[in-house]
Amino acid sequence: MAIYIVKRFFMMIATILIIATLTFFLMHSIPGSPFDEERTSNPTIQANLEKYYKLDQPTHIQYLYYLKAIVTFDFGPSIKKPNESVNTQLARGFPISAELGIVSILVAVLSGITLGTFAALRHNGIIDYGAMTFAVIGISVPNFVLATLLIQQFAVNLQWLPPATWSSPKHMILPTLALATGPTAIIARLTRSSMLEVLTQDYMKMARAKGLSPFRIVFRHALRNALMPIVTIMGTMLAGILTGTFVIERIFAIPGMGKYFVESINNRDYPVIMGSTVFYSAFLVFMLFLVDIVYGFLDPRIKLHRKEGDA
Amino acid sequence: MKDTVIVDEKQLIAKEKANNPSLLRTIWREITHDKMALGSLIILIIILLSAYLSPLYIDQEAQHRVNFLNVWKAPSAEHWLGTDDGGRDVFGQLMLGTRNSFTIGFMVTLIAGLLGLTYGLIAGFYGGKIDNIMMRILDFLMVLPSTMFIIVFVVIVPNYTVVTFVLIMSAFAWFGKARLIRSRALQERELDYINASRTLGTPSLKIMFFEMFPNLSSLVIVNMTLTLAGNIGVETGLTFLGFGLPSGTPSLGTLISFARTPDIVQNKWWVWLPAALLILVMMLCINYIGQAVKRASDARQRLA
Numbered sequence: 001m002a003i004y005i006v007k008r009f010f011m012m013i014a015t016i017l018i019i020a021t022l023t024f025f026l027m028h029s030i031p032g033s034p035f036d037e038e039r040t041s042n043p044t045i046q047a048n049l050e051k052y053y054k055l056d057q058p059t060h061i062q063y064l065y066y067l068k069a070i071v072t073f074d075f076g077p078s079i080k081k082p083n084e085s086v087n088t089q090l091a092r093g094f095p096i097s098a099e100l101g102i103v104s105i106l107v108a109v110l111s112g113i114t115l116g117t118f119a120a121l122r123h124n125g126i127i128d129y130g131a132m133t134f135a136v137i138g139i140s141v142p143n144f145v146l147a148t149l150l151i152q153q154f155a156v157n158l159q160w161l162p163p164a165t166w167s168s169p170k171h172m173i174l175p176t177l178a179l180a181t182g183p184t185a186i187i188a189r190l191t192r193s194s195m196l197e198v199l200t201q202d203y204m205k206m207a208r209a210k211g212l213s214p215f216r217i218v219f220r221h222a223l224r225n226a227l228m229p230i231v232t233i234m235g236t237m238l239a240g241i242l243t244g245t246f247v248i249e250r251i252f253a254i255p256g257m258g259k260y261f262v263e264s265i266n267n268r269d270y271p272v273i274m275g276s277t278v279f280y281s282a283f284l285v286f287m288l289f290l291v292d293i294v295y296g297f298l299d300p301r302i303k304l305h306r307k308e309g310d311a
Numbered sequence: 312m313k314d315t316v317i318v319d320e321k322q323l324i325a326k327e328k329a330n331n332p333s334l335l336r337t338i339w340r341e342i343t344h345d346k347m348a349l350g351s352l353i354i355l356i357i358i359l360l361s362a363y364l365s366p367l368y369i370d371q372e373a374q375h376r377v378n379f380l381n382v383w384k385a386p387s388a389e390h391w392l393g394t395d396d397g398g399r400d401v402f403g404q405l406m407l408g409t410r411n412s413f414t415i416g417f418m419v420t421l422i423a424g425l426l427g428l429t430y431g432l433i434a435g436f437y438g439g440k441i442d443n444i445m446m447r448i449l450d451f452l453m454v455l456p457s458t459m460f461i462i463v464f465v466v467i468v469p470n471y472t473v474v475t476f477v478l479i480m481s482a483f484a485w486f487g488k489a490r491l492i493r494s495r496a497l498q499e500r501e502l503d504y505i506n507a508s509r510t511l512g513t514p515s516l517k518i519m520f521f522e523m524f525p526n527l528s529s530l531v532i533v534n535m536t537l538t539l540a541g542n543i544g545v546e547t548g549l550t551f552l553g554f555g556l557p558s559g560t561p562s563l564g565t566l567i568s569f570a571r572t573p574d575i576v577q578n579k580w581w582v583w584l585p586a587a588l589l590i591l592v593m594m595l596c597i598n599y600i601g602q603a604v605k606r607a608s609d610a611r612q613r614l615a
Contacts, residue, residue: 015451026463136602140594142544144551145587148570152584156577163573243458247548261459262552265466277459285454 005293012289019281024066027270028059053079053271066274075275080267086275089260094279096166097245097256103176104241108183113230115184116191117223123196131188138185143244147178147251164253175252179244183237187230194226231298235291239284334529334607341607344614348603351596358593359413365406374403386581393581395569401582408563409589411556415477416543422481423542424535427488432519432527434489435496442493449489457483458545462554473560480549484542488534495527529608536604540597547590563590 050056053076057065069075075086119131154174155163162171198204199222207217246258253259257276264272332340342348378398386393392401434445464479465471499505500523508518549555550564566586570576575583606612 015454018451019455023463026467029467136598137591137595140540140598141591142548142594144548144564145567145590148567148576148583148587152570152576152580156573239454239456243456246458247552250552262462265462265554268466273463277456277463280456280459281454284456288454 001296004296008289008292012285015285016278016282019285020067020070020278021063023274023277023281024063027274028062053077070278076271078264078269078272080264080269080272086271089272090257090275090279093255093257093260096254097249097258100166100172100175100179100245100248100254100256101241103172104180104244105183105238107176107180108187108237108241109230111180112184112187113191113223113227115188117195117218117226119188119192120195120199120226121218128192131192135185135189138181139189141181143178143182144247144251146181147174147248150174150178151251166252166254166256175248175254178251179241179248182244183241186233186237190229190233191226194229195222198222198226228298231291231295235288238287238291242280242284334532337613338604338607341613342600342603345599345603345606347599351599354592355596355600358409358589358596362406362409362413365403365410369400369403369406374399374407383579383582392585393579395566395582401566401585404561404566405563405585405589408561408566408586409593411473411560412543412547412563412590413593415473415480415546415556415562416539418477419480419484419542419546420535420539422477423484423538424488424531426481427485428492428524428527428531430485430489431492432496432523435493436500436515436519436523438497438500442497446490446493449486453486453490455483458549461549462552465549465554471557473556476556480542480546484538484545488531488538491530491534492527495530496523499523499526533601533605533608536597536601540594540601543590543597544594 047056073087075090077083077085078089081089115131115134119128122128151163151174154161161174163174165171166175204217204222207221212221245256246262248254249256249258250262257280260272261276261280263269264276342352376399378394381394381398382396384390384394384398390400390402392405395401395404430445430449434442434449461479461483464482465476468475468479505518505523508522513522546555547562547564547567550562551568553568555564556562563586567583567590569579570583570587606614
């Protein structure tokens, strides 16, 4: 296990390094400089600006500076908002995005598992039918469509909830719903099918024969075994929620990382683009690393240090 | 004596064929036995026919003409779904958008399917060291935050057109397929017919694409149906954000992106609401059909 963790850790570092390098050379292949629009500046100011952002150096030197920036976690000043560093923007945006993401994941996991379990226990009943209809709709509707429809119904027509920003729990309801519905549907479906499989196993008959309470059977015996597939998809779901925050933050005008990223792309603010891309990727890769390790602890059958056999 | 044996063989083959109908036949049987899937198929066909045949009954020129005397008009007999901020007919935009969104989603699914198939077949067929290296590369690609990279590519590519957009999207859409196909190809390569063919000296490429691929085709078709809806969702979402189709090529996402101010959301619903509902209906239809197709490929789950 220890060997596996160390190995995975180095793979994670390597992955982040490759992503960082790719981002750097991508940014440098863009024709033109970020100062092109501002024609007011005279050549001396232009030269000073380029010097300030180290754009006058040859590419490989810039690359070294960039690597240093990543290691020391200091991405320097933003180009479009010179009095703000990239770090300030990340520090301001990340907690909000993280809050949105964590709340959505919690909602998705809890409601998805509940829904899936009840659907499986009442197989082919009304609850099952209703839950699975919800799941198909949840999987089908893209989050930006859902968000727009939610705003129309609950914020504009009924005026129950605020349509935008992120300042009180009341503000969090609509964005969370919009972001969590898709993952909820996926988890509900997965829980249902794996519960149905577990419920037919012999040890379930055994548990019932022993006279255990239905509650205990479902929670201690069935659910525990049925949840393994859900841990497996946690990685891809995290990635989905992370990119989902881009769209949701944009629609609800939430000042999170996604907003800064979209803004920086539109402004061609290279330090911010590179900073947030690397930060996002590193965060994602780290989360996947955690999911892998949790999976290893949960299921002793899986020999993680030998990955060839998995299909 | 010899003749009768041949006849028997032919009869046997015919009988065998009747017992094992082709995949298309099974899919058709599965869909017609599932009311939801059949209804979905009919609705989807109606939507697609009216969208793709719209040049026959909608004046294409008028779709690009801006008419400032006619902006934000409510639905009427002349403009079924009213007009937008440039006085253009929303129903026409909707049909054009459906056509563009579906075509692009379909193209991306096709190209990504081809890429994933090639990658997965090569990795699975050769196995061993080649498979190992290719899978490590895939591991790396799969953790990339793809939406972010698509946006970055969309912004930096010079001469950005619909074709480049399709290529960029396809480049990030094949990873899952490759993994799926590789795992099945790994099982397939152990089977006798592949070994026999290899012993006979058939070129590897021929084995992969003409002998192995037909046996994986049901897997590919199921996967492509299920990802089609997702790809349409990604395209409309990116266009909604402003990083999708170039301006001048309307998509369903373009119409929904009108819903940015409370005034438009509430009072000018005809611009964005039909597009939102249309996406929802199309995705539902594709997913219901996809489920039927999936069941058809797995004999244990079939209803029919």
